[in-house]
Amino acid sequence: MADLANAPELEVREGVDRETVETVQNMGSYKYGWDTEIEMEYAPKGINEDIVRLISQKNEEPEWMTDWRLKAFRRWQDMKQPEWAMLTIPDIDFQDVYYYARPKSMAVKPKSLDEVDPKLLATYSKLGIPLKEQMILAGVEGAGESPAEARKVAVDAVFDSVSIGTTFKDELAKAGVIFCSISEAIKEHPELVKQYLGSVVPAGDNFYSALNAAVFSDGSFVYIPPGVKCPMELSTYFRINAENTGQFERTLIIADKGAYVSYLEGCTAPKRDTAQLHAAVVEIVILEDAEVKYSTVQNWFPGDEEGKGGIYNFVTKRADCRGDRAKIMWTQVETGSAITWKYPSCILRGDESQGEFYSIAIANNMQQADTGTKMLHLGKNTRSRIVSKGISAGKAQNTYRGQVSMHPKATNSRNYTQCDSLLIGSECGAHTVPYIEVKNNSSRVEHEATTSKVDDDQLFYCRARGMDEEEAVALVVNGFCREVLQALPMEFAMEAQSLVAISLEGSVG
Amino acid sequence: MLEIKNLHAELEDGSKQILKGVDLTVPAGQVHAIMGPNGSGKSTLSYVLSGRDGYEVTEGAASLNGEDLLAMEPEERAAAGLFLAFQYPVEIPGVGNLTFLRTAVNAQRKARGEEELSSGDFLKLVREKAKTLNIDAEMLKRPVNVGFSGGEKKRNEILQMAMLEPKMCILDETDSGLDVDAMRLVSEGVNALRAPDRSFLVITHYQRLLDHIRPDVVHIMYNGRIIKTGGPELALEVEKNGYADLLAEVAE
Numbered sequence: 001m002a003d004l005a006n007a008p009e010l011e012v013r014e015g016v017d018r019e020t021v022e023t024v025q026n027m028g029s030y031k032y033g034w035d036t037e038i039e040m041e042y043a044p045k046g047i048n049e050d051i052v053r054l055i056s057q058k059n060e061e062p063e064w065m066t067d068w069r070l071k072a073f074r075r076w077q078d079m080k081q082p083e084w085a086m087l088t089i090p091d092i093d094f095q096d097v098y099y100y101a102r103p104k105s106m107a108v109k110p111k112s113l114d115e116v117d118p119k120l121l122a123t124y125s126k127l128g129i130p131l132k133e134q135m136i137l138a139g140v141e142g143a144g145e146s147p148a149e150a151r152k153v154a155v156d157a158v159f160d161s162v163s164i165g166t167t168f169k170d171e172l173a174k175a176g177v178i179f180c181s182i183s184e185a186i187k188e189h190p191e192l193v194k195q196y197l198g199s200v201v202p203a204g205d206n207f208y209s210a211l212n213a214a215v216f217s218d219g220s221f222v223y224i225p226p227g228v229k230c231p232m233e234l235s236t237y238f239r240i241n242a243e244n245t246g247q248f249e250r251t252l253i254i255a256d257k258g259a260y261v262s263y264l265e266g267c268t269a270p271k272r273d274t275a276q277l278h279a280a281v282v283e284i285v286i287l288e289d290a291e292v293k294y295s296t297v298q299n300w301f302p303g304d305e306e307g308k309g310g311i312y313n314f315v316t317k318r319a320d321c322r323g324d325r326a327k328i329m330w331t332q333v334e335t336g337s338a339i340t341w342k343y344p345s346c347i348l349r350g351d352e353s354q355g356e357f358y359s360i361a362i363a364n365n366m367q368q369a370d371t372g373t374k375m376l377h378l379g380k381n382t383r384s385r386i387v388s389k390g391i392s393a394g395k396a397q398n399t400y401r402g403q404v405s406m407h408p409k410a411t412n413s414r415n416y417t418q419c420d421s422l423l424i425g426s427e428c429g430a431h432t433v434p435y436i437e438v439k440n441n442s443s444r445v446e447h448e449a450t451t452s453k454v455d456d457d458q459l460f461y462c463r464a465r466g467m468d469e470e471e472a473v474a475l476v477v478n479g480f481c482r483e484v485l486q487a488l489p490m491e492f493a494m495e496a497q498s499l500v501a502i503s504l505e506g507s508v509g
Numbered sequence: 510m511l512e513i514k515n516l517h518a519e520l521e522d523g524s525k526q527i528l529k530g531v532d533l534t535v536p537a538g539q540v541h542a543i544m545g546p547n548g549s550g551k552s553t554l555s556y557v558l559s560g561r562d563g564y565e566v567t568e569g570a571a572s573l574n575g576e577d578l579l580a581m582e583p584e585e586r587a588a589a590g591l592f593l594a595f596q597y598p599v600e601i602p603g604v605g606n607l608t609f610l611r612t613a614v615n616a617q618r619k620a621r622g623e624e625e626l627s628s629g630d631f632l633k634l635v636r637e638k639a640k641t642l643n644i645d646a647e648m649l650k651r652p653v654n655v656g657f658s659g660g661e662k663k664r665n666e667i668l669q670m671a672m673l674e675p676k677m678c679i680l681d682e683t684d685s686g687l688d689v690d691a692m693r694l695v696s697e698g699v700n701a702l703r704a705p706d707r708s709f710l711v712i713t714h715y716q717r718l719l720d721h722i723r724p725d726v727v728h729i730m731y732n733g734r735i736i737k738t739g740g741p742e743l744a745l746e747v748e749k750n751g752y753a754d755l756l757a758e759v760a761e
Binding site: 479480 | 559562583584586588592593598599600601602604608612613614616617620652673679746
């Protein structure tokens with residue numbers, strides 16, 4: 001069991017009580033308390049200007065921030081939910097959601113095993129996520145099959161609406177790296193926040209980004225100074241715990257000239273019968289010669305077999321390669337969420353800047369995913385590469401939606417897109433919607449797409465060697481996704497592989 | 510070991526009866542060969558025994574060490590000790606040979622209630638086996654059967670067999686498409702696996718494989734049945750005179 005004594009680097013924010021920290025830290029050893037019972041402090045349900053002000057006040061924000069939020073809120077009120085995605089979204093009553101929830105103190109009731117859905121237990125024990133959480137929070141890595149020595153990963157853990165702590169702060173500070181919650185950054189580094197917040201994803205960019213701008217409660221902030229290679233990987237760990245609560249986190253990452261950082265994001269949420277809203281915004285600014293790697297393993301609860309519950313995930317993620325030779329690489333594994341609406345995108349503004357997008361999206365049962373990327377080539381000699389692997393099983397619908405646009409000044413630019421879909425069973429769907437726009441004569445865009453079914457001969461071959469059907473599917477699918485799995489940092493690769501297996505459970509036979 | 514009684518099987522859609530009463534017993538430690546002209550049902554027999562979809566058993570029984578094979582899923586048959594070396598091994602892109610082997614070995618161990626092999630033990634074992642089969646390390650890293658030559662694919666099947674240590678090995682025309690050297694390597698691999706508690710059923714067209722793998726018993730299959738059983742000399746007889754004489758004999 002991890003305790004504070006074993007994790008001396010964890011710097012806990014003021015005002016967060018010890019029990020809350022321990023609860024989160026012990027989520028690992030506390031295997032069966034997936035739905036952590038914690039006494040919460042809520043803002044009243046619903047959204048209006050008072051709620052926006054209340055959130056701002058809870059975060060002790062300066063006036064400029066409150067005004068920024070209110071402006072966004074007013075924009076949002078006039079906006080409509082986007083309808084172009086291939087998604088069937090049930091009516092969401094935005095006034096029936098808690099926009100702020102903070103753990104007050106811990107009140108864990110030891111539960112007997114009988115109370116927990118055995119399927120859920122099996123899922124988490126297979127995934128080994130509890131252990132992972134514990135390790136991540138303790139800041140060590142290197143167990144499992146990776147023979148590597150312990151690698152340090154700094155973590156900012158966000159629990160419902162608040163960041164509860166950040167690890168390795170001192171070590172990062174020595175390198176000049178700022179890694180903290182965004183609420184802290186607003187107070188401590190207002191000049192950076194003012195300069196960059198909303199500069200990649202403007203508040204009014206879309207319905208959900210406006211909503212997020214109005215009510216985002218916390219999130220992570222990263223600044224890597226010029227020429228600094230961040231001494232360790234940074235990560236944010238999001239967890240939605242409270243019921244009926246939306247999570248609206250906001251991440252702002254700035255890589256100054258010549259800087260480098262690899263950033264990991266993990267998310268889980270307990271199983272609930274009612275759907276939950278998640279509308280996050282991630283903005284990444286990359287200056288000259290800087291490079292950012294951003295990896296997500298998204299494992300929100302996807303809803304049950306009938307499509308009940310699960311997270312509605314409406315996320316705007318965008319990186320702006322603002323300087324020449326700037327580079328961004330997105331890697332995502334999307335297995336959770338009832339509904340996913342998400343397009344981590346790259347603006348290739350600087351000359352010779354590069355954008356890469358590697359994605360695995362798995363949709364099983366009643367899940368719906370509409371995900372992809374945008375590559376906006378604005379600068380000369382810019383390069384982009386898209387590798388998307390979509391897997392559909394059960395009755396799920398999985399859409400790849402990608403936009404590649406070569407602007408008139410983006411001469412001699414290149415894009416290569418590889419978009420593969422795999423179908424398991426006969427009731428699911430895979431769709432590919434590429435938008436390609438080329439406005440100059442010297443650029444080249446390539447799009448390759450394939451759709452295939454899990455091959456019966458492959459499955460039989462595996463089974464004849466002793467694997468059961470689900471194991472066989474997992475193996476074949478892992479092979480199908482290999483290119484993307486390999487792009488993940490080691491921290492995530494193993495977890496992602498087991499996730500592939502778990503999220504496809506029940507998809508055959 | 511393997512006991513097949515009056516086995517009848519047809520294509521699942523009922524369009525064709527293929528096995529029309531196969532009787533066959535392979536005792537422990539023996540090597541039996543099945544020969545016969547094309548279309549006599551040899552490969553179907555191997556598929557039905559290993560549980561491939563697409564066939565329906567309409568009559569008869571098949572058991573391995575007293576366990577009812579036909580009641581089991583393919584993976585249960587494998588865990589019970591049945592192994593089929595495929596005539597056309599399947600390619601699995603993106604899945605490393607080592608990963609595949611390890612998943613298979615551990616799946617079977619788990620099914621039998623044994624402890625899974627650690628990475629270290631597994632690697633040691635696989636290197637050892639690969640060395641005796643003349644398989645280089647490079648082949649272990651490549652995706653399963655992808656881009657393998659015919660000979661490499663067959664050697665890979667034998668490697669799987671060596672790793673899984675089955676009780677009953679069925680080789681489905683393992684000799685097809687092999688040159689003489691590859692055939693010798695494969696045969697040596699099989700011979701090295703011969704053991705008092707392990708049996709083989711070798712399905713083949715030609716005598717030449719049987720020059721290397723000396724069978725104890727040879728069966729001739731025709732039109733869904735075993736029509737003649739004899740010693741190794743039976744295979745030589747086929748080699749010399751073809752099937753015509755045998756078929757005429759049966760027809761009488």
